[in-house]
Amino acid sequence: MQNFPIVSTLKHTLAHQAAHFFIRSQEVEGNLKDSNIPFRMFVFGQNDFTKNLLKRTYGTGFTVRREWRAFIPNLKKQIKTYCKSADLCVAVLPRESEIDYSGLYDCKCPELVQQIIHTSGGWEDVRNGFVQKKQQITNNFAERYGLEYRISHEQSDLDFFYKRMFVPHVERRYGKLAIIDSFADMQRFFEQGMLLFVTKNGVDVAGALSLIQDGKLIFRRTGVLDGDETHVEAGAQTALYYFQLRYANGNGLHAVDTMMSNPYLNDGVFRHKKEWGAEVSPSNDYMTWAYFFHGTMNEKLATFYDKNPLTIQTEAGMKGLVGIPLEASVSEKMIQDIKRRYHCRGLNGFVLFTPAGMQNVA
Template sequence: MKFINSFRKLLSRYRYSAWLLDGAEKQSGENLRIFYVGAGTINKNYFTNLVFKNVTKDKYLGRFWLSRPLGFIPKQAGGCDLAVTDIEKWHLADSKQPCFYVPCWVDGKVDIDETLRLAKKRESIKSDLRRIRKHGFTYDIERSREKFVEFYEQMYVPYIKNNFGNEAALHSLEGILSRVDDSELLMVMKGDTAVTAEVIVYRNNEPWLMCLGVLDGDRKHVKAGAINALYYYRLIHLKSKGFKEIDLGASRGFLGDGVLQYKKKWGIGLTGMRENGFLIHRLAKTAGTRAFLLSNPFLLNGQEGFSSVCFVDGDKLPTEGQQKTMISRFAIPGINRLLIYQLGGNGSLLDFGLDAPVPVEVRRF
C-alpha cells in the first residue's frame, strides 16, 4: 500500500487537470480566453479572480500529461489568448517557448530594528500608529491549547474565508495544534476582548508568522486598525525576546497583491519562492492579453533571482510621476532588477532616466 501511495503521488506531479476559461478581463472588459492547467483549484480560483471581471465559461477539459511540451494546447481549447500552467519550478526545463514564470507564493522577512526605524519616518506607518493609539489597542500573549482552538474557530477560519472566498488556502486545526509547544498566540486587545491574533511559530531559532485571523472575520476591526496593531506589536514583542528578523510567511507573486504591498510598507525583503509558479505563455496578441499584461505586474523568478516585471503602453508612455510610482510600488527589497516591457508603439523605447534602487531595463514585447 505504501508503494502504491508513493506511485500515485509521483504520477500526480506529471498529470494535471485542465480548464478552458473565457470571460471579460477585469480592468478593460476585453474578452480573454485562457487554457489553464494545474494540480488543484485554489490557485486556479486565485488566478481567475485576479484576471476576470466575470467568467462566461469555466469548462473542465480533463487531465493531461505534462510529458507533452509546456504550452501545448489541445484542440478543444483552440483559439486561446494565454496558456497558464501551475507547475513546480523543476518542470521549466521542458519549456521551449518564451514565457514568464510567476511565483504562486513568495516568502519574505523583515529586519526588526530597520522596520522600527521605518515606523518613525514613513508617514503611512506613522498614520497606522496614530490609529492604534486612537483605538487603545494593546496586546497579550497566550500559549494554552484552548486559546489556539478559539483562535482557529472564531478568528482564523472566518477571516480567511470572508477575505479570500474560493481561493482561501487554510491551515488545518491539527497542523496548528501540532506546533503549540513551539508557538505563541499574539493577540491584539480592545479592552478585554481579543479582536485579532496570529500564531507565531519558533522554528530553527527564528519566529515564523504562520497565520492570522480577525474576530468573526468582521472587517470593522480591520478598518479600526487591528491588523496594523498586529504588525506593530509583533515587532515590539519579538524584539523584547532578542530576535533580529521575522519570517512574514507567504504572499502572492503578483505585485498588485494587497497583502504583499502591505508587507512592503512594513519593510519586507523577499527571500525565496514556494514550490509552484504560474508559467504564462502569450499565444495571441489580442486586446485581452494586452489588457492582462498592462494590469497585472508580477515578480519573475529566474536564474538571476527575482525581478519585478511590468508592462507599459508604447503609444502612451508613463510620465515622470508615473515612473516614480512604478519605482515605489515595484522596487521591493530582494529583487535584482526592474524589467519594463513596452507593448507596441512605433516610437523609441521608454527612456527611464530616474534613479532607482535596482537596475532598470526596458524591452519591447
C-alpha cells in the first residue's frame, strides 16, 4: 500500500511526458449535418473544441474509422499524406508549434474567443454599440418591465443564489448533461466579487455572480429563480446583461467581460454577446491554435464553412471565414449579406471560401 503514491506519481509523470510526443487522433466519416454530402476528416487532439467540432460537422451521424496516438514529431508528414485523401485535417497544437506548420496550414483559430463589451462614456455611448433590436429593447427598459437591481455581498444571498437560481437554471437548461460548479467554487468567486440581483416587485427573480478586476466587470455565473425564465417578461439573460452594463457604466468601469465563447460566427452564445456590442479577440486560456489543413478546394469544404463560419487569426488580426458553396464568383450583394449577418467588433474583414478559392474582403 505504501508504494501506491509512488506508482500514481510515476504514472502521472509518464503521461505528462507522453503528451509532448503523442496526440490522440481520429479518422472520421459521415455526411455533413443536415445534408447528404459525405465528408471525411482527420482530427488530431481530443478535447472540448474537437468534440464540439465533430458535433457541429456531423451531428450524431458519423463513424470513427480508427483511433490512434500519433507521434507528434512525425505529425507534419502524416498530415501532408492524409490531406491527399481527406476533405479536412484539424490539429489542436501549442502556439509555439506554428513555426513547424507555417506554409502548410490554411487557417487557424483559437479554441475559444473572448468577448468584451466596452462601457466607457455615457450610457447612450454604450447603447450605440448594440444592434438595433437591443437598442429598442433597452429603451426605458427598467420602467417598461418594472425591474430594478441590487448589489449584495451577503453570505445568505449567495446561498439563495446557488440553491434557488444557479443550480435550477443549469439543470433545466442542460438536463443530464449539466455540469454544476460546487458551492465551494462559487464561494471563492463570491469572496472576490459580488452578486447582482434583478428584482421585480421586491422579489429577486434573476442573479449574476461577477468579479471586478482591472477596471472590468467579469460575468462569471448566472441564474434564474427556480430555473423559470418566465419570471422575467423581457428574458432573464437580457435583464442581467442590461443591469450589469448599467452598473459598469455608472461605476466608472471600462468594460464588461462576458467570458469565453466558441469561435463560430453562428454560435448562439457568440451571437447573443455580439448583439450587445461585444468585441471579439482570441482567448489566451489554452495558448493553442486549431490549425485547419484543407484537402481539395471544393464544394464540400465550402459547405462545411457555410455551416461552420469561423473566427480565424491572420496577420491582419481576426477575420471571419465564411463558406459560399456552388458559387465560383462572389457578387457584391453576397458580400454585403455576409457582412450584415456576421460582422462584429474586433473582426478586420472576411475571408470567403468558394469552390474556386479563398477571397479576402474588407
